[in-house]
Amino acid sequence: MIPRPFEYHAPTTLPDAIALLSQYGDEAKLLAGGHSMLPMMKLRFAEPGHLIDLRKIPALKGIREVGNEIRIGAMATENELIWSPLLQQKCPLLVEGAGLISDPQVRYMGTIGGDISHADPANDHPALMLALNASFVLNGPAGERVVPADGYFLGIYWTQLEAGEIMTEIRIPTPAPGSGSCYAKLKRKTGDYATAATAVVLRMQGGVVADVTIALTNMGETALRATAAEDFLRGKALDDQSISSAAALAMQICNPVEDLRGDVAYKVAMAGEMTQRALRTALSRCTA
Known part of the structure; x- marks a missing residue:
């Protein structure tokens, strides 16, 4: 099957993406890596009238350490996690987990934020986030809020992410030296x-x-x-x-x-x- 007709949007800033979500409401869906959304659209399990691609927003990328916390942009790809010197040194669990996700083609496009936001219990990142005591930064019309991973996942494809919000960042306390x-x-x-x-x-x-x-x-x-x-x-x-x-x-x-x-x-x-x-x-x- 092929998707129903839709309008494609590629904002370059986070405020623009949030504004598009607010403008189109339930008719809009976010596109990260696309490995979950696009197959659902082809099968008509998802039929958005507007598709908002997040890949051109620089603020959603990057992997860095701030104080005693590792911060990862939600649009960081699995491959970027695997090859990050910071994660290899200080958070090897995330490197190991990303390396076990699907195959190289998927890992070059699939994103950590997309994996988490899809909330499929078979996805790997949710359990990794729980084990790492991570938290998620959610941005929407009402501003920014930070939600712990423990309690964020409410059911199959169901999270605390509210309508109009975008996951922008994953925050992980830097594991203690000597941890395994x-x-x-x-x-x-x-x-x-x-x-x-x-x-x-x-x-x-x-x-x-x-x-x-x-x-x-x-x-x-x-x-x-x-x-x-x-x-x-x-x-x-x-x-x-x-x-x-x-x-x-x-x-x-x-x-x-x-x-x-x-x-x-x-x-x-x-x-x-x-x-x-x-x-x-x-x-x-x-x-x-």
Whole structure:
């Protein structure tokens, strides 16, 4: 199929983009990398009368560190994340996760803001954002607001982003020196969504877990934060027994949907396995 007729807009400033959204309301959709929006338009699942392309807005690009925070423009591509020296040095989890998204063609065009804003529970960035304690900068007619990633995702394709707003930036607290991280992802083939995946950020001190975050991909209607598993691990040595117990707690919150990737029991079991792998790998990467 082909999309319904629409008008194409390519603003060069953020205020112009917000004004277009306000002008056209429900008839307008934003275009980032296009890997989700364009297929939906071709199938007529989405039928915008106006398409607002964000790629020519310089303010939505860039990766930099401000104080103790890493700030990433929402239109930064997956490839830019992978090749960023700053992220390679200070936030390797995001580099690892971006490298596991789809294939090179998608990574050259797909953007971090588009992935997050689409709010598909099978997308990788939502769980990465939860594990990194990220927050999102949203701009609209009423001004700017900053929303934590934890709680931002409300359901399938549903977030706290309000009508007329644009995600402009992702903010990530710079991980503590010596922290270890891992994104363990099980998928059937290159380019596929995760059957199950787990993101972990771990900090050890004195041989025990000082802090840890654990987030799961494709195990419910949103990415899931395994807070019970995190609470269990803090203050404990990370050994086979504690890792197994934490994985069991993470499995308890899983509620995946059966599909061609596997039935519910298999997916839940794989979420546990990915959690164990991510914890062990993150431990091996801790340097303090």
